[in-house]
Amino acid sequence: MSLKTFSRGGVHPPEYKLSAGKTIVELPPPEVAVIPLSQHLGVPAKVLVNRGDQVKVGQMIAQAAGFVSTNIHSSVSGKVLKVDLFMDSSGYRKMAVQIQVEGDQWLETIDRSDDLVRNSVLPAEDIRKKILEAGIVGMGGATFPSHVKLTVPQGKTAEYLIINGVECEPYLTADHSLMMERTEELFSGIQLMMKGLGVEKAIIGIENNKPDAIEKMKQVVQGSSVTVQGLKVKYPQGGEKQLVQALLKREVPSGGLPIDVGVVVFNVGTALAVYDAVMKNRPLIDRVVTVTGKSLEKPSNFIVRIGTPISSLVEKAGGVPDDTAKVINGGPMMGKALPTLDIPIVKGSSGILLINKNEARRREVKPCIRCSKCVTVCPMGLEPYLLMTLSEKALYERMEPEKVMDCIECGSCSYTCPSSRPLLDYIRMGKAEVGKIMRARKAV
Amino acid sequence: MNKFIVSPSPHAYTGESVPKLMYGVIISLLPALAVSVYYFGIGMIIVTTVSVASAILFEYLIQRYMMKVKPTHLDGSALLTGLLLAFCLPTNIPFWMVMIGALAAVGIGKMTFGGLGNNIFNPALVGRVFLFISFPVAMTAWPEPGQWMQYTDAVTGATPLGLMKEGLAVKTVGEIMPEIPSFLHLLIGKTMGSAGEVSALALLIGMLYMMYRKIISWHIPLTILGTVLVFTGILWLANPDRFADPLFHLLTGGLMLGAIYMATDYVTSPMTGRGMILYGVGIGIVTVLIRVFGAYPEGVQFAILIFNGFTPLINKFVKPKRFGKEVKHG
């Protein structure tokens, strides 16, 4: 039987999983932590501390400022230096709390032992409440607040929970190492989420390039209603819509969410964070980050506190190589290039990738030869060449019927273009403009 | 500290580039080129050399002095145009005609529209049709294979399709067939015809190579060949005396060359799989119509040019299958 995968488009970038199989190393807290107030999709959190306040690890320092927003906790103990603008991974200076670290004092309520806690007696409602309190967001990179996803909207029913262990981005191994080292906790987290959602069935999707993780997860889930499904390696299988289609053959409708077909998707990292929050009373204050790159001395998987500067992570992985020309927060396909290393790790940072100067620069843009490769690889069945032209010529109203809003920005089109055209750059701009037009229309 | 480069995602690229694709096509043409040199000798070498050289030269001159842009004559596309033009000319055609053909191909077929990527019609076919209409006599005298050292003085004859067309006026198919080379000869290329179109086998090998390299997809060549097979098959079953059998149609003339190399030209073919199928079926039908009912013995080049014209329309109306239109509840 051929392995499952999504049906349309897709590419096969070289994997370069340099840090695969490396044990997760825990890094000590930084000397100064900078914790941004906007680490999630939605409204930035409202700050609760002032300059000079003493904080402990796990203490809430900012509160959710709306339904689509979430709490933020201090990842270190010490004194608040200031609440000010700091450069974050968005490339702009935004509000953040800067803390001078003094010792490592945790809140007493947090269970810091390694003991595995299995069964929870908490009702579904309390599970969701704890997830909100702990400030959990999607750890795959989209950083959508998890309590929102766990709240099934009126009139819709959730049937399946899908756990995303695909990690289709080249280089990244954070999720892989989690599945290998925290398997039991992960499974417990999945069961908690199933309870919180009220679903009977869960599927863990893992790409076939991680046979050890598939094997290990299979052993753990034996005898439960959770199944593990190996998937054929293809990018962007980690995209929600692609993963749902690969596993269940259900297509999320255009403009819809997975819940429209009875599915909720979470990343493996999120499942682990849920376990820590519900069973150990531990808010989201650290995460696993892959630090990698071809010229890097020691590509590694680290567990680091939120707010640790990226420069100190790279230092621990052997220092910045001389030929580094580009630093990416995330993977090479969807990650964001950073202007400096003086940027803190946030809840959504899954990896730091250093690209050397031979591969950093884009190639010269040539005319489109209409080879149709972008159309062939688009996983959403769009026509990137057309969308780019329309966007370039500012014909935004023609882009909406061409379904530009369905674009998941996976980058397969730009990746594959033989003329090195900046397809996704322009499509993204067009998307923003079409979004403005649609919002304006709604407002009228 | 290093000055970092910042750019939007993605930050990885395939090694694919336009020259690589073009040279991939050229590599796939080598078997057909070898067969032609084997059968037509010096004529083939002269025609090919002149055609390729003048296509590259004209591209350079036009870009450098008329369009005043950076010349791209070495990106492989002019070389490919020249090679394909040579492939659809008889090998005894005077070299100055070849040069005119190359000028028409590059100048009229490609550069008037703005260069690579903007042309509506396949440049090599524009060159060929230009010559075909300007010099009908020279363009319909085909040297017999096996004359190594003869160029313009080669002994000529008619192509299998020409024999069929003329013969059918007075004879039945069964009576004509003995005059035509055997199917084995048609397959390996021991027949009369344009330089590169003679050997169906060599062209099929080229097609497999291009599919393996993922330069072309199966859609266009297979739908054209399939359509021709089905259409001529129906006619043949209806009246085997008046209509030649489908295998004859597949192996003769420029069908293979057209279906595999001319119709699949990136710039002038549709963008979506379904569009390509529509385009292929159209070319197949028009080819057979011209061959069987038209005045010319061969119609592939006209069929392709006609559907090149339809390509923008196909692109406008045939969209890829979008994700998430139908919702299935399991």
Add this chain to the structure above:
Amino acid sequence: MSQIIIYTIITLVAIGAAAAIILYFAAQKFKVYEDPRIDEVEVALPAANCGGCGFPGCRNFAETLVKSDTWDDLFCPVGGNETMSKVAAILGREAIEQAPKVAVVRCNGTPEFRPRVTEYDGAPTCAIAHSLYSGEGGCPHGCLGLADCVVVCDFDAIHMDPVTDLPVVVDDKCTACGACVEACPRDIIELRKKNKKDRKIFVSCINEEKGAVAKKNCSVACIGCAKCFKVCPHEAITMENNKAFIDSEKCKLCRKCVVVCPTNAILELNFPPRKTDKIETDES
């Protein structure tokens, strides 16, 4: 032979006549009445079709001019008062005078004052760079130097200076149509009142960050010190969001603010040289 010619002529004439008759009746039947004054007004307009008036083209604007009762929001920035009074004469109405304006680029972040700390390698438009990060110079409000304003200008009135990496407005060609104001994703370009001899005084910075942060990126940033605000005798300067703004309607071009600015963020252009010892820093 001659027969063929005659027949050809006869048939062609017949077809032509038939077509003419059909066209005549069709034109009668489908005739749409249009105010003839619209055409007259359209002729009087500059035919730039730039959209500066807020309408898709000159024809559209002409229609609105003829039909609407009040002309409060209607003005052709390209033709200016001259054109508007011509139009008013055609329609027998009173023209509303507006002071002529000119586009002004409010950023002085040349590589000298604002060192480039990163290198942008994406598609060369400001809109895309702006959505990606704060820019090569690190200022989140500064000019990105990718010339979106130059691309949209229909009048060839703005171009990039290769040395300063900033757009330069050619005052004589600028029609104040506002296309560049719209195109700039950072709202750096402003339409300001045109003064005699194209004299200008303006704060060439729109950075809203705190003084220290702004200064760190760019040595000529407005740091919001309010010295100019205090010295201005005409109340033309307002302070908001850590930056000063000079209202071009109120400014009397006295140049007092220019002298007190500690970062040289206020520019004076096209003035005769001063007699005082203050050295002018940037004339571009």
